[in-house]
Amino acid sequence: MTVAALELDGVRKNFGLTEIIRGVDLAIEKGERHAIIGPNGAGKSTLFHLISGKYDKTEGRIRLNGEDVTDLPPYEINRRGLSRSFQITNIFPRLSVFENIRCGLLWSQQYRYCFWKLVDNQRDLNDRAMAVLEEIGLADRAETPAGVLTYAEQRGLEIGITIAGGAGVIMLDEPTAGMSHSETEQAVELIRRVTVGKTLVMVEHDMGVVFNLADRISVLVYGEIIATDTPANIRANKAVQEAYLGVTDDAVEGVA
Amino acid sequence: MSTATPLGLALADRRLPGGQIGLWLGALVIVLLLPLLFNSPVAVTIMNQMGISIVFALSYNMLLGQGGMLSFGHAVFFGLGGFMAMHVINIIEFEELYIPLPVVPFIGGLFGMGFAIIVGSFSTRRAGTVFAMISLGVGELVAACSIIFVAFFGGEEGISGDRTMGPPVFGYEFLTEIEVYYLTAVVVFVTALLMYLFSRTPAGRMANAVRDNDERAEFVGYSQRMVRFISFVASGFFAGAAGGLFAINYEILTEENLNLVTSGGVLLMAYIGGIGFFIGPIVGAILLTLLQTVLSNHTELWQLYVGILFVLTVMYVPRGLTGLIMMHGIAFKTRRLGLLIVPYLKVGMPLAVALFGFVTLLEAGHVANAGIVGHTEFHWLGTVFDIGNMGIWALGLVCLLAGGYGTWHQSSQVREAWHAANDMTAGEGTS
Numbered sequence: 001m002t003v004a005a006l007e008l009d010g011v012r013k014n015f016g017l018t019e020i021i022r023g024v025d026l027a028i029e030k031g032e033r034h035a036i037i038g039p040n041g042a043g044k045s046t047l048f049h050l051i052s053g054k055y056d057k058t059e060g061r062i063r064l065n066g067e068d069v070t071d072l073p074p075y076e077i078n079r080r081g082l083s084r085s086f087q088i089t090n091i092f093p094r095l096s097v098f099e100n101i102r103c104g105l106l107w108s109q110q111y112r113y114c115f116w117k118l119v120d121n122q123r124d125l126n127d128r129a130m131a132v133l134e135e136i137g138l139a140d141r142a143e144t145p146a147g148v149l150t151y152a153e154q155r156g157l158e159i160g161i162t163i164a165g166g167a168g169v170i171m172l173d174e175p176t177a178g179m180s181h182s183e184t185e186q187a188v189e190l191i192r193r194v195t196v197g198k199t200l201v202m203v204e205h206d207m208g209v210v211f212n213l214a215d216r217i218s219v220l221v222y223g224e225i226i227a228t229d230t231p232a233n234i235r236a237n238k239a240v241q242e243a244y245l246g247v248t249d250d251a252v253e254g255v256a
Numbered sequence: 257m258s259t260a261t262p263l264g265l266a267l268a269d270r271r272l273p274g275g276q277i278g279l280w281l282g283a284l285v286i287v288l289l290l291p292l293l294f295n296s297p298v299a300v301t302i303m304n305q306m307g308i309s310i311v312f313a314l315s316y317n318m319l320l321g322q323g324g325m326l327s328f329g330h331a332v333f334f335g336l337g338g339f340m341a342m343h344v345i346n347i348i349e350f351e352e353l354y355i356p357l358p359v360v361p362f363i364g365g366l367f368g369m370g371f372a373i374i375v376g377s378f379s380t381r382r383a384g385t386v387f388a389m390i391s392l393g394v395g396e397l398v399a400a401c402s403i404i405f406v407a408f409f410g411g412e413e414g415i416s417g418d419r420t421m422g423p424p425v426f427g428y429e430f431l432t433e434i435e436v437y438y439l440t441a442v443v444v445f446v447t448a449l450l451m452y453l454f455s456r457t458p459a460g461r462m463a464n465a466v467r468d469n470d471e472r473a474e475f476v477g478y479s480q481r482m483v484r485f486i487s488f489v490a491s492g493f494f495a496g497a498a499g500g501l502f503a504i505n506y507e508i509l510t511e512e513n514l515n516l517v518t519s520g521g522v523l524l525m526a527y528i529g530g531i532g533f534f535i536g537p538i539v540g541a542i543l544l545t546l547l548q549t550v551l552s553n554h555t556e557l558w559q560l561y562v563g564i565l566f567v568l569t570v571m572y573v574p575r576g577l578t579g580l581i582m583m584h585g586i587a588f589k590t591r592r593l594g595l596l597i598v599p600y601l602k603v604g605m606p607l608a609v610a611l612f613g614f615v616t617l618l619e620a621g622h623v624a625n626a627g628i629v630g631h632t633e634f635h636w637l638g639t640v641f642d643i644g645n646m647g648i649w650a651l652g653l654v655c656l657l658a659g660g661y662g663t664w665h666q667s668s669q670v671r672e673a674w675h676a677a678n679d680m681t682a683g684e685g686t687s
């Protein structure tokens with residue numbers, strides 16, 4: 001068997017005395033599109049924070065492409081090929097939209113902490129940033145400060161910053177939250193396009209999006225994964241229906 | 257990249273536009289020609305002081321404006337660079353070392369940078385309060401050390417030297433103020449350009465990103481600490497170079513050059529000028545140097561006026577004087593600046609009257625408060641005012657109240673004109 005893109009091994013997280021993540025084991029294959037679903041407060045975002053290095057782990061190991069990244073800071077994990085977005089929009093508000101994307105590109109394009117090259121002279125870098133902007137449909141907003149974009153535009157930019165560097169593992173936390181129907185459809189197409197050949201892990205409440213995009217689904221309830229399987233099997237899973245899908249039966253039917 | 261669309265190609269070529277290169281060249285020409293216009297020794301001295309302040313304030317803004325680091329102890333790097341430069345000047349004299357004077361500011365810079373590496377290694381972990389407190393602590397610490405380590409700091413009287421003992425540069429020995437002006441001008445130009453270029457490098461761009469959102473920067477591969485550290489070290493270099501210029505100009509360095517008062521002064525310069533713009537600190541440095549040198553000749557209260565200016569800036573124009581000018585960009589582009597002239601004049605006149613009243617009362621109050629027997633006069637606008645004359649007080653009060661009322665009365669017109677001039681939905685103005 002090949003090495004998993006992402007592997008969680010008995011991961012736990014306590015906040016004080018409260019156990020929020022209560023032992024998660026999960027292996028996501030390279031090239032897989034994996035959705036994590038679960039009720040509000042189940043710990044989905046917390047799990048993202050643990051994987052991406054924002055939070056320290058109380059227990060357990062996390063491997064990225066076989067390498068142990070459990071105790072690495074976020075920037076080290078990012079440099080090893082994992083890029084994530086945030087549920088609550090997290091951008092550089094005073095920088096232009098173009099610069100937001102360019103910041104997402106700099107490290108992956110080997111510029112590191114360079115202070116002897118001018119960014120404006122880097123043709124290839126700027127072309128790439130422009131290409132990402134066109135991909136996310138914000139090319140005509142390139143020079144606008146990111147802070148004044150509309151909510152939907154900021155969500156698009158959030159995805160843009162995440163995918164710009166071309167990381168092999170992309171993690172999106174509720175990328176379509178708060179979007180209208182048509183915006184959601186566009187976002188799904190965008191996510192599908194930019195994650196071809198990559199590993200995608202996403203948290204999503206919109207069952208339409210989940211069953212449309214995901215190869216496999218994990219269901220997280222109270223900090224535990226109660227099932228990981230294909231969309232068809234998840235839909236048929238009794239435990240899942242009881243714990244979670246029961247309340248959104250209509251949504252599931254709607255997709256089926 | 258071959259996949260880029262025509263639009264991408266058009267926008268992706270973002271090299272320094274010709275206009276910017278022209279701006280820098282224009283600035284250089286102006287700087288070199290200034291002494292022809294202002295050639296009195298006093299004027300040249302003031303311009304030299306401006307140059308020193310410009311480099312210092314720009315280096316400060318690498319931290320505050322560009323990197324989001326509020327420092328209360330930046331004078332430490334200025335002072336240490338200056339002391340080192342002073343020592344180098346003395347070594348040049350007594351050891352007959354062959355170091356041309358224009359190199360000395362950069363040696364000061366390297367020393368400031370060295371100290372910034374030490375301080376930055378622990379102070380740049382976080383921005384915000386922690387950074388500010390550490391900068392204050394280090395500032396206090398170094399100021400205290402300057403009294404203790406007499407060998408380096410020269411104790412209370414500081415250290416001094418003679419800049420003219422080095423090897424001549426193109427025949428110049430820097431005996432006169434004007435020769436020092438050209439040396440200062442060249443160093444100011446070079447360091448300002450370097451600081452600008454730094455802001456356009458990956459490290460400089462990420463400094464802005466970390467300022468905006470340090471958490472997000474970590475998720476695109478950058479350690480916020482390292483990004484801040486690099487800016488901090490670069491800033492230390494340029495502050496030290498400014499200190500070196502000071503050493504050359506004044507040939508003496510004392511504790512005053514690195515204490516918290518000087519640190520506060522550079523904060524004022526950057527903030528009043530506008531920390532959100534590259535030229536903001538330049539504007540602030542020029543203005544505050546003018547106030548410091550010219551105003552201080554006329555009134556003992558000049559620091560009070562600077563303080564009031566600072567408070568007003570913080571409250572009403574947080575983007576600084578440069579921001580105030582830049583605000584007029586839209587009106588300028590749509591050629592509707594004309595709409596604002598008359599309302600500005602209408603509000604400007606009562607404002608000037610109010611200001612006159614305010615200053616008259618303050619100065620009169622100051623003389624009265626000093627209570628020196630036989631000293632009851634002050635000079636203001638070429639006139640002698642005697643506080644024994646009750647009319648002076650009445651005049652001040654009436655001007656303040658009437659002018660204040662007039663200003664308030666006219667301000668609504670300015671607001672309306674402002675909206676009209678900046679209304680993006682209206683067509684182009686005809687004026």
Ligand SMILES: Nc1ncnc2c1ncn2[C@@H]1O[C@H](COP(=O)(O)OP(=O)(O)OP(=O)(O)O)[C@@H](O)[C@H]1O
Pocket residue numbers: 015020038039040041042043044045046047087
């Ligand atoms: N820093 C923290 N300190 C203490 N408790 C926290 C912290 N972060 C999250 N929690 C708690 O952990 C639980 C899981 O939160 P989390 O944000 O991971 O849920 P989620 O599954 O992403 O929910 P949602 O669907 O609403 O986004 C919640 O009960 C939350 O209150």
Ligand SMILES: [Mg+2]
Pocket residue numbers: 044045046087
């Ligand atoms: Mg969440």
